[in-house]
Amino acid sequence: GAGVSQSPSNKVTEKGKDVELRCDPISGHTALYWYRQSLGQGLEFLIYFQGNSAPDKSGLPSDRFSAERTGGSVSTLTIQRTQQEDSAVYLCASSFGGTGAGDTQYFGPGTRLTVL
Amino acid sequence: QKEVEQNSGPLSVPEGAIASLNCTYSDRVSQSFFWYRQYSGKSPELIMSIYSNGDKEDGRFTAQLNKASQYVSLLIRDSQPSDSATYLCAAMDSSYKLIFGSGTRLLVRP
Numbered sequence: 001g002a003g004v005s006q007s008p009s010n011k012v013t014e015k016g017k018d019v020e021l022r023c024d025p026i027s028g029h030t031a032l033y034w035y036r037q038s039l040g041q042g043l044e045f046l047i048y049f050q051g052n053s054a055p056d057k058s059g060l061p062s063d064r065f066s067a068e069r070t071g072g073s074v075s076t077l078t079i080q081r082t083q084q085e086d087s088a089v090y091l092c093a094s095s096f097g098g099t100g101a102g103d104t105q106y107f108g109p110g111t112r113l114t115v116l
Numbered sequence: 117q118k119e120v121e122q123n124s125g126p127l128s129v130p131e132g133a134i135a136s137l138n139c140t141y142s143d144r145v146s147q148s149f150f151w152y153r154q155y156s157g158k159s160p161e162l163i164m165s166i167y168s169n170g171d172k173e174d175g176r177f178t179a180q181l182n183k184a185s186q187y188v189s190l191l192i193r194d195s196q197p198s199d200s201a202t203y204l205c206a207a208m209d210s211s212y213k214l215i216f217g218s219g220t221r222l223l224v225r226p
Contacts, residue, residue: 045213045215056213091159107161
């Protein structure tokens with residue numbers, strides 16, 4: 001079946017503008033995750049949605065970052081008043097249940113964000 | 117101590133050799149462990165998962181977990197140039213989030 005999809009694949013924006021990044025998880029997956037990967041670095045956890053539970057926002061770096069997940073499926077990550085340090089690849093992942101050992105996360109292709 | 121630590125490398129091995137990638141973790145992450153491969157400019161793809169002590173084999177790949185010593189490793193037998201990539205170790209914490217190491221770059225020389 002179809003994997004995780006993300007759009008846009010690339011986004012160039014000017015400092016101070018707002019951006020929205022979209023993620024479509026694998027059908028049937030109840031858990032959805034957002035990560036950020038800066039050049040040459042590992043993945044930094046941002047936020048986690050599991051079913052209808054309140055999201056785990058513990059990784060969001062500032063209040064300029066927010067995310068929502070509508071209808072338990074598609075998610076949008078919004079960055080307000082973008083800064084140059086926000087430039088990174090934003091990766092979305094989904095998994096079947098989000099709980100229990102061995103629940104595997106599958107990644108989308110990412111959105112490369114460049115803030116000029 | 118970082119929750120998941122990896123040597124950044126690069127680890128360089130000749131074609132056909134065994135590549136050994138290592139990862140250590142803290143008490144804060146202890147549920148399940150995952151190895152992802154990431155080619156340059158691509159997203160991570162799952163290689164193996166392991167959550168019981170011991171070895172788990174899948175083709176040319178073997179994951180090893182030692183909870184007493186808090187390390188997990190990935191062995192790649194008969195390394196191929198196509199195995200050249202960054203290998204990310206990840207551990208699941210008590211909130212079911214994955215905590216990633218910074219990755220080890222592997223170079224397989226033809």
